[in-house]
Amino acid sequence: MRLMCLNGWGGKLHDDLLPYLAADRPDILCLQEVVHSPQTGKDWLTYRDGDHVLPQRANFFRDVCQALPDHVATFCPAAQGVLWDGEKTVPSQWGLATFVHKSLPVIAQAQDFVHKNYSPHGYGPHPRSRSAHGIRVYDHQRDRPVSVTHMHGLRDLNGKLDTPDRLAQAQRLLDLSNRVSDPDGVVVICGDFNVKPDSETLGLLQDAGLTELVTRRGFDGTRTSHYTKPGRFADYMLVNHESEVTRFDVVHQPEVSDHCPLVLEI
Incomplete structure (x- = not known):
């Protein structure tokens, strides 16, 4: 089974990302920073937040x-705000999504918030609402359940330091994973956590019996050349049974976002 976790950067590198996903076709794709604007047929809109201006794949x-096309997709919105079409505003939802190949039966799932609640009247002040999604599938080829839970960790304007909100978010993420997991199966937790490798978030998850693969396997970061700020770590993937891992990689080429895809084979 092949799993991929990626912050899609709002589809900014759409022309590179879509062919990459279509060619790779992971069995399960955990995708963060997903834009959903069903009230428009536009391809591109603009996100504005003070000096923070980004093109968004509408x-x-x-x-x-x-x-x-052979995957079942679930979109999990965290908020509805507006994007801009010139000087016209367009309602747009923002969140994360999970894509599961149709050959894998989804036998349990849970969607919830790890920080705040759904924000229906704008994206809100930072740190903003954050959702998470967990699924349990049955792997008939190996005759076992596999659970995968992911989140997009909150962005704090003070950086990636530990905060009470981040620690509470990690506990909610773990609780969500526990709700969908079978203790006799494989458990995966992943996402763009927006924390440092020595964070309380990773400490809490590791204390729960999970092994973090990015740092354990010696990768020096999860950011691409499109990310120019200091600090190269943001994305992580943890498993309960490292012996089940046949391959793990932080993919630096091709560059399809300002984050690298994390790819796990079990």
Whole structure:
């Protein structure tokens, strides 16, 4: 089974990302920073937050669904705000999504918030609402259940330092994973956590019996050349049974986001 976790950067590198996903076709794709604007047929809109201005693929969720036609897709919104079409505002939802190949039966799932709640009237002040999604599938080839839970960790304007909100978020993520996991199966927790490798977040998850693969296997970061700030770690993947891992990689080429895809084979 092949799993991929990626912050899609709102589809900014759409022309590179979509062919990459269509060619790779992971069995399970955990995708963060997903834009869903069903009230417009526009391909591109603009996100504005003070000096923070980014192009956004207006229907990024739809685009990935089209790139992975053999997958069942679930979109988990964290908020609805507006994007801009010139000087016109367009309602747009923002969150994360999970794509599961149709050959894998989804036998349990849970969607919830790890920070705040759904924000229906704007994206809100930082740190903003954050959702998470967990699934349990049955791997008939190996005759076992596999659970995968992911989140996009909150962004704090003070950086990636430990905060009470981040620690509470980690506990909610672990609780969500426990709700969908079978203790006799494989458990995976992943996402763009927005924390440092020595964070309380990773400490809490490791204390729960999970092994973090990015740092344990010696990778020097999860960011691409499109990310120019200091600090190269943001994304992590943890498993309960490292012996089940046949391959793990932080993919630096091709560059399809300002984050690297994390790819796990079990």
